[in-house]
Amino acid sequence: AGGTFVPAVVIGTGYGAAVSALRLGEAGVPTLMLEMGQLWNQPGPDGNVYSGMLKPDKRSSWFKTRTEAPLGSFLWLDLANRDIEPYAGVLDRVNFDQMSVYVGRGVGGGSLVNGGMAVTPRRSYFEEVLPRVDAAEMYDRYFPRANKTLRVGNIDKSWFEQTDWYKFARVSREQASKAGLGTTFVPNVYDWDYMRREADGSVPKSALAAEVIYGNNHGKVSLDKSYLASALGTGKVTIETLHEVKTIRQQKDGTYLLTVEQKNVDGKVLASKEITCKHLFLGAGSLGSTELLLRARETGTLPNLNSEIGTGWGPNGNIMTARANHMWNPTGTKQSSIPALGIDDWDNPDAPVFAEIAPMPAGLETWVSLYLAITKNPERGTFVYDKATDRAKLRWTREQNAPAVNAAKSLFDRINKANTTIYRYDLFGKQLKAFADDFCYHPLGGCVLGKATDDYGRVAGYKNLYVTDGALIPGSIGVNPFVTITALAERNIERVIKQDITAS
Numbered sequence: 453a454g455g456t457f458v459p460a461v462v463i464g465t466g467y468g469a470a471v472s473a474l475r476l477g478e479a480g481v482p483t484l485m486l487e488m489g490q491l492w493n494q495p496g497p498d499g500n501v502y503s504g505m506l507k508p509d510k511r512s513s514w515f516k517t518r519t520e521a522p523l524g525s526f527l528w529l530d531l532a533n534r535d536i537e538p539y540a541g542v543l544d545r546v547n548f549d550q551m552s553v554y555v556g557r558g559v560g561g562g563s564l565v566n567g568g569m570a571v572t573p574r575r576s577y578f579e580e581v582l583p584r585v586d587a588a589e590m591y592d593r594y595f596p597r598a599n600k601t602l603r604v605g606n607i608d609k610s611w612f613e614q615t616d617w618y619k620f621a622r623v624s625r626e627q628a629s630k631a632g633l634g635t636t637f638v639p640n641v642y643d644w645d646y647m648r649r650e651a652d653g654s655v656p657k658s659a660l661a662a663e664v665i666y667g668n669n670h671g672k673v674s675l676d677k678s679y680l681a682s683a684l685g686t687g688k689v690t691i692e693t694l695h696e697v698k699t700i701r702q703q704k705d706g707t708y709l710l711t712v713e714q715k716n717v718d719g720k721v722l723a724s725k726e727i728t729c730k731h732l733f734l735g736a737g738s739l740g741s742t743e744l745l746l747r748a749r750e751t752g753t754l755p756n757l758n759s760e761i762g763t764g765w766g767p768n769g770n771i772m773t774a775r776a777n778h779m780w781n782p783t784g785t786k787q788s789s790i791p792a793l794g795i796d797d798w799d800n801p802d803a804p805v806f807a808e809i810a811p812m813p814a815g816l817e818t819w820v821s822l823y824l825a826i827t828k829n830p831e832r833g834t835f836v837y838d839k840a841t842d843r844a845k846l847r848w849t850r851e852q853n854a855p856a857v858n859a860a861k862s863l864f865d866r867i868n869k870a871n872t873t874i875y876r877y878d879l880f881g882k883q884l885k886a887f888a889d890d891f892c893y894h895p896l897g898g899c900v901l902g903k904a905t906d907d908y909g910r911v912a913g914y915k916n917l918y919v920t921d922g923a924l925i926p927g928s929i930g931v932n933p934f935v936t937i938t939a940l941a942e943r944n945i946e947r948v949i950k951q952d953i954t955a956s
């Protein structure tokens with residue numbers, strides 16, 4: 453057996469990984485977490501840990517020569533992006549042929565870069581998506597546990613109604629209601645009290661200073677402040693950063709041998725390591741966990757993996773779109789970067805849509821109403837292993853997103869009609885484009901629960917090998933996914949600790 457031995461290894465430090473590490477640590481299992489990104493706690497030359505959205509620097513992006521912001525243009529001009537030095541920054545955009553996927557890199561995974569929207573899915577849809585999971589148990593026990601440990605909270609409604617910072621959301625609500633559409637408040641892990649103090653000027657601004665996708669310097673309770681802090685607090689969990697797992701092999705004695713590459717922040721390889729463990733948990737995210745298993749199956753290091761690995765992937769029906777408002781309907785120069793309201797038309801049988809009202813924190817009046825629509829798109833993509841590059845490639849075509857675009861369009865056509873407004877065509881690149889259908893924030897699937905794994909994330913064909921993250925969810929969950937990923941991981945690890953670890 454090669455290298456260092458540890459009882460349990462967790463790959464990644466996102467939601468599924470963090471839940472697993474905390475519960476393993478509490479159970480007394482020495483656990484090593486391997487994270488390819490950095491620990492984000494050191495201030496840069498400007499005194500901040502993260503660079504802002506308006507003037508991003510190298511800290512913003514994972515080894516890019518130019519930032520790749522989702523809203524790439526304004527009046528077709530590429531104003532949002534900057535040339536940068538390649539660096540181990542916090543946000544990655546993984547560009548497949550016809551779909552790009554945003555993911556977080558660092559201790560906390562997606563929690564470092566996401567909007568913090570913490571939504572428990574509608575129970576009926578959860579049951580439709582994961583019919584073999586006991587929904588009663590999820591809604592009575594694991595969703596509440598996830599919400600509590602993530603520290604999910606709600607905005608003070610009276611503040612929402614009067615603050616300038618959410619005028620953009622109130623304008624969109626009014627316009628939706630003219631089309632007969634209702635809205636709902638969206639809970640968040642951002643500390644709403646902190647945001648109110650940002651507004652009254654008593655603390656440094658983060659959400660109110662246009663910080664989000666490249667990290668929040670204040671206010672957001674990312675995983676490093678919740679699950680991972682508690683995991684380290686058990687005294688049983690350690691985290692190695694800038695360590696990327698490359699290969700997984702099962703040895704004759706049943707243990708797993710990992711090869712791991714340690715890099716510096718500029719991408720230079722410092723060391724190649726071998727680590728052996730008894731229990732291995734994959735929490736590298738939908739893309740990361742799927743790629744690791746696909747590579748292992750195709751190169752023969754885990755030959756018994758089944759043909760379901762790589763299948764059932766979807767972008768959670770993500771479509772961004774924007775509307776142009778009339779001159780008499782400004783959306784405000786002040787916009788909190790943390791969304792607080794969504795248009796809820798999920799019960800519409802023809803085109804279920806949950807559309808979050810997103811800010812356009814440009815610092816000037818744009819008359820733009822921006823949305824992230826989550827739709828129900830039955831299309832699925834498949835990952836295939838590309839030998840030449842040793843990477844997973846995503847088979848997904850632009851046309852597969854047509855059902856999602858059509859659903860979003862049917863909702864926003866109604867809103868435009870009721871308000872005599874039109875779409876904005878200038879925000880998503882150089883061509884005329886009203887719907888951003890070529891990127892997503894919510895990659896889901898690739899190692900689907902009950903198919904690539906058993907009903908608790910145990911990988912089919914192997915003992916003591918688990919998937920813990922968004923790869924388990926088959927492509928769609930109808931709301932922003934991290935609360936579901938967290939709750940499912942809580943359910944699975946409880947069972948695994950009881951049956952596979954404490955008992956053995």
Ligand code: FDA
Binds near residue numbers: 570571740894
């Ligand atoms: P996650 O992707 O969080 O973590 C995987 C980790 O593994 C990463 O840290 C990665 O660096 C690491 N890793 C990958 N491969 C590795 C390897 N080979 N070796 C070592 N480490 C490796 N969701 C939501 O519910 N509400 C929201 O508001 C938003 N908003 C949002 C905005 C933006 C900009 C993004 C990019 C995403 C969101 N999301 C979101 C989505 C949400 O962040 C996402 O669903 C979860 O982070 C997924 O959690 P996982 O546990 O699956 O992996």
